[in-house]
Amino acid sequence: MNRFLDLDDLSDSALDAVLARARRLEHSPVTDDLRGRTVGLLFLNPSVRTLASMQAGVTQLGGQTFVVHSGAGSWKLETRDGVVMDGEAAEHVREAIPVLAQYCDLLAVRCFAEGRDLATDLSDRLIATMADLCPKPFVSLESSLAHPCQALGDYKTLDDLDIPRRGGRFVLSWAWHPKALAFAVPASTLAMAARRGMEVTVLRPDGFDLPDPVMARARATAARSGGSITVTSDRRVAMEGAHVLYAKSWAAPGHYGRPQDEASLRAPLKGMWCVDEPWFASARPDARFMHCLPVRRNVKVTDAVLDGPRSVVVRQAGNRLHAQKALLVQMLGREVVR
Amino acid sequence: MNRFLDLDDLSDSALDAVLARARRLEHSPVTDDLRGRTVGLLFLNPSVRTLASMQAGVTQLGGQTFVVHSGAGSWKLETRDGVVMDGEAAEHVREAIPVLAQYCDLLAVRCFAEGRDLATDLSDRLIATMADLCPKPFVSLESSLAHPCQALGDYKTLDDLDIPRRGGRFVLSWAWHPKALAFAVPASTLAMAARRGMEVTVLRPDGFDLPDPVMARARATAARSGGSITVTSDRRVAMEGAHVLYAKSWAAPGHYGRPQDEASLRAPLKGMWCVDEPWFASARPDARFMHCLPVRRNVKVTDAVLDGPRSVVVRQAGNRLHAQKALLVQMLGREVVR
C-alpha cells in the first residue's frame, strides 16, 4: 500500500495488523521504526489534533517531520486544473506536491472540501490527484469525502471499549452547527462502522440525508460485513439499545454550496439537535458518546455529556496518535503486511 | 513538581538545583536527558523567544517538540466555561488540553491576559484550569499574571552578573508603550527580585501602581527573604545606587479594560518615560539595563541604552534557553530535586 486515502485502502489483514501494532505502540510508544525517515505534512486547512499527533508520532518512531501550512507563512496553493493563475494563489499543487515529495519519504496532506459544488466534492478527486502527483507514499489527513486517520483511530477506540463488531449498535447522529459542514467525517464514520459489521443507524432531520453515493457505499460495505444501515429521524427509535452515539454535523445535500438557502432548513433545528443526556434514555446504560473534535460545546453537545462518563472523545483523539503511528510503520517500515 | 506556573512552584532547593543545572547546560548544551520524550507547545498568543528557545532546548536535550498556534493554522480555542460556542472559536481548552497532553510527556502553554476585567486577570485562573485539565507535567509559557520562565532566566542573569542577592538594588520601572499591557512580567519580575532578597524599588508615574495583590505578594516574599519593596515616582531617588534598572510597561489598574479611558493618563507620559542614559545618573556606574523583550526602540528605551554596555537584554534571552532546559530536566529527568 503506497497511499492511504480511505480506510478501505487497508485490506482486512492489513487493517488487523495496523490495529494490533497500534495497541503495541500505545504501550511502548518510542521505537526507531522511522529512523532516518522524513514525513512531510502539508495543510491546506487548519488542524490541531492531526498536526500535533503526526508530529509527535513520527518523532516517537525516530523519524522527523516538516510542516507547511498553505497560506500561513507560505504561498496559497491553487488546486484547480488548467486555470490562469492571476488571482491570490501563487503556486499550484502540480508543482508543490512533487516538490515536497522530494524532501520526504512520505507526504501527508489535508485538503478539505471546497463546499461549492456537490458533485465535485463527492468525487473526492483533488486528494486522488495529489496522490497521483506524489511519487512517494501518500496519506490523506482529511479530504473532501474522507477522514481515514480518524476512522482508523475510531475503529481502535471501539475495539478498546469492547463495543461488539457484529451486533454492536452504532448511531451516527446529525447535530446542529452554525455552518454547513463537509461530509468527510460522517462518510468515513459510516463506512467504518459498516465495515466493522455493526448495526448502524443514521439519525438526521428531514433534508439532511447523507448523499446517495455515501449511503450506497456504506450499504455495500454492510452487506459484505454482515452489518446493516438504517435511516430515521426518530431519536428514540434510533437510540434503542445503542452502544454508541457518534455526533457530527453536515450540510443539507439539496442546498449544497448555498448556505443562505439552507439557513431556513437549519435554523429551526438549533437546540433540538444538541446532544444531551435525555437522548440516551433508550440506549444501553453504558452507551458512549463519540465525536471527532473539534466540537462546539452547548451547540452540538452539552457540557453535561462531554464532561460525563459517556464521553470518549479524548480517548478517540489519543487513538489518532497510536493508529497513525501504526499506519506509518505499515507504509514505511521494513515488515509490511498486505 | 508537576506544574510550573510560577517561580514559587520551585522550592528553594529545587530552584538552586535548576540554576546549577542551567549553568552546566550553558557550557555543555547537548545531552540526552529527554531522549524519547515529547514536549508539546501550545501558543494562544504570539511568541519569538519562547517558541524558539523551547524548540531548540528540547531538541538539544535529545527530545522532540510539536507546536500548535491557536488560530494560526489551527482552530481558535475557547477558554471560558459554560459558554455556548456559537462564535469564532471552534474548540474548547477542555478538549484541547487533555487531547494534546496525550501526544506528549509535558505540555507547555502560553495564554495571555484577556485585558478586559481586572479581577479575572488577577485571579490567573485560566492557566491553572488548563494545568488542572492536563494529566501530564505542565509549564506556563506566560499567563495572565506570571511569566515564570522569564523570571527563572532573569534570576540566572542576575547571578551571572554577580548582582548581590541581599543588598542588591533592583529598580522595576514603568516605561511608556502605546498599549495598556498586562501585569505578567512586572508581577513575576517583582516577585523574583523580592525572592532574591533584593532592595526593590517600583518606579512608576501616578496612576500606574501595580495592583494591590501583586504588591502584597511581593511584600510578603521580601519579608521572608530579607529584602524590601518601595514605591516612588521620583526617578532620582529610585535610581540612587541601583545595580539594575528593569523596564516594563503595564496598564493603569484603575482603568483596566478601558484603554480609551486610560489614554488621557498615558498620553502626557510619552517621551518622559522612555529610558535613556540620564536615568542612570544616580545609579552605580556599572548599573545594568534589563528588559524581557520584545522592546520598542526609542519608545520604551533609547537606542543609546539598548546598544550600549549597560544592556543585558540579549543575555537575558540567552538564559531563557539554559533555564528552561534545566527546568525541563528537573520536571522530566530521572533525578529530581524537591
Place this chain on the structure above:
Amino acid sequence: MNRFLDLDDLSDSALDAVLARARRLEHSPVTDDLRGRTVGLLFLNPSVRTLASMQAGVTQLGGQTFVVHSGAGSWKLETRDGVVMDGEAAEHVREAIPVLAQYCDLLAVRCFAEGRDLATDLSDRLIATMADLCPKPFVSLESSLAHPCQALGDYKTLDDLDIPRRGGRFVLSWAWHPKALAFAVPASTLAMAARRGMEVTVLRPDGFDLPDPVMARARATAARSGGSITVTSDRRVAMEGAHVLYAKSWAAPGHYGRPQDEASLRAPLKGMWCVDEPWFASARPDARFMHCLPVRRNVKVTDAVLDGPRSVVVRQAGNRLHAQKALLVQMLGREVVR
C-alpha cells in the same frame, strides 16, 4: 566561510566541494554531520520550498531546526535603524537576530526587498546588517538582491543535465506577472550562469532592463569566467541554439516602488510574455525550461511547457535540498573546504 549571502561567498574550490558533496548527499541522504547541532530558521516572508527543504535537510543530517515566521504567530519585526517603534512592529532585528543566534549553531534568514526604494533594495544592506548582528554562521534564504541557495541548487541542476559550462547558452527571460517583483532571483541567476562561464542572454521587453549594478556585476563575472552577457528584446535571436530558458518576472527599474506608474508599461505585455512551446522554435531541440518556483501557471508559463519534457522545475527544487545540505555541512561540519 561563516556567512552565505551570495554564491560568490563560496570560493571556486569551496563551490566545487559543495557541489560534490551535494551529489553524494543526493544518493546517501541520511548522515550525522549535524548531530547535536541546531539550525534556526527565521522567515520575514512566506516560503514553501525553503522552509520544507531546510527542515528536512537539517534533520536528515542528524541536526534539529526551529522555525520563526515574523508576524505569523510571532511579533512583527522592525528592520529600519533609528526608528521610533510606535507602529505595528513590536521587536527590532537588532534584538531578534542576536537573541535567536543564541539558540542555534547557525541562523538562516529570509528577508525580501521592501519594493519601495531602488537604491535601498540594490544595496542589499539589510541582510548584511543581520549577518553582522549574528555571532554565529549565517545563511541568506533570499534577500533583497540575492537568492544564493537557489543559485547553488540551479548550478547543480545545470551540471546534472550536462549543460556545458563554457559554451552553454543560457537565456534569462522576463515573464509577465501581475505584480512588480524583486530582483533577487534574476540577479542571482544571471550571476550564477555568468560564473559558470555560459553565454548568457537577457531577454526582456523595453523598459525592463535589469538594474545597472546587477548587469555590471554579471559582466565582470563573465569576463573572469570566459562567459558573456547579451541583452535583447528579440525572442528568436535570444533563443537561437539555447540550452536553457530560465523564466522570471521582475520590476521595471525606472518605476521602482510605484507599481501604479509601471502598470501602463506592464499591462500590454500580458500574454505576450507567457512562455509557451513556440518560444523554443530556434532553441536546441532538447532545450530546458527552468524556473525557481512558485510559478503562476498560464500567466508566466503555459501548462504545456510546465507539464512537458522540457521542464526541470521540480528537479531544481529537489536540488535545493541536496545543495543546502552540502552547504550546511561545509559551514558547520568538521572538514571544511576553503
